[in-house]
Amino acid sequence: GAVVSQHPSRVICKSGTSVKIECRSLDFQATTMFWYRQFPKQSLMLMATSNEGSKATYEQGVEKDKFLINHASLTLSTLTVTSAHPEDSSFYICSAAWLAGPYEQYFGPGTRLTVT
Amino acid sequence: AQSVAQPEDQVNVAEGNPLTVKCTYSVSGNPYLFWYVQYPNRGLQFLLKYITGDNLVKGSYGFEAEFNKSQTSFHLKKPSALVSDSALYFCAVRDRGNTNAGKSTFGDGTTLTVKP
Numbered sequence: 001g002a003v004v005s006q007h008p009s010r011v012i013c014k015s016g017t018s019v020k021i022e023c024r025s026l027d028f029q030a031t032t033m034f035w036y037r038q039f040p041k042q043s044l045m046l047m048a049t050s051n052e053g054s055k056a057t058y059e060q061g062v063e064k065d066k067f068l069i070n071h072a073s074l075t076l077s078t079l080t081v082t083s084a085h086p087e088d089s090s091f092y093i094c095s096a097a098w099l100a101g102p103y104e105q106y107f108g109p110g111t112r113l114t115v116t
Numbered sequence: 117a118q119s120v121a122q123p124e125d126q127v128n129v130a131e132g133n134p135l136t137v138k139c140t141y142s143v144s145g146n147p148y149l150f151w152y153v154q155y156p157n158r159g160l161q162f163l164l165k166y167i168t169g170d171n172l173v174k175g176s177y178g179f180e181a182e183f184n185k186s187q188t189s190f191h192l193k194k195p196s197a198l199v200s201d202s203a204l205y206f207c208a209v210r211d212r213g214n215t216n217a218g219k220s221t222f223g224d225g226t227t228l229t230v231k232p
Binding site for chain 2: 004006032034041042043044046049091093095097103104105106107108109110112
């Protein structure tokens with residue numbers, strides 16, 4: 001099956017700094033990537049949908065200036081958490097899909113962000 | 117609009133017994149339906165999907181699900197549970213008319229615990 005990687009798997013940063021998370025599709029070209037946030041024992045919260053070469057579409061309530069998403073190529077999308085605060089601490093998961101491909105999404109292993 | 121409900125936060129079952137994890141959905145058109153599984157501190161893994169055809173679909177690890185259009189349900193089942201099946205399970209739906217590649221709506225998840 002299709003493989004999606006995320007880096008880093010775990011990051012600790014200080015309040016006020018920015019953190020970049022990378023999501024890569026390793027064996028397919030992802031026309032669409034999704035970024036989710038997951039709180040402990042809770043569901044996935046879709047943050048944004050990004051299509052290669054165009055601006056991301058953010059879900060209601062997600063600050064686009066705080067969570068910068070770039071999908072510069074068909075195999076790479078990045079999420080940058082700017083000026084991170086402790087309330088941004090969470091598990092961030094990306095997933096990928098492609099037009100004319102299988103209908104399901106393929107998920108990365110997730111990134112645990114802790115802001116101190 | 118599309119939505120999905122998983123009415124049970126938690127399902128407990130003894131090893132060797134059959135298990136069912138419930139899911140109901142709502143879409144304006146016809147649905148694509150999915151089940152994903154998440155192990156602790158990991159991303160989601162695709163289990164199975166209903167796209168068209170036979171209402172009973174079989175997936176990974178011995179799981180199956182039945183699409184019931186009249187009841188708008190897509191319950192996940194397994195004839196004999198294993199302790200290793202203990203995980204968080206997500207049902208997802210996508211309206212066939214949704215042109216966003218892969219974009220689905222996820223339920224809140226059901227924690228399955230299989231006891232020896």
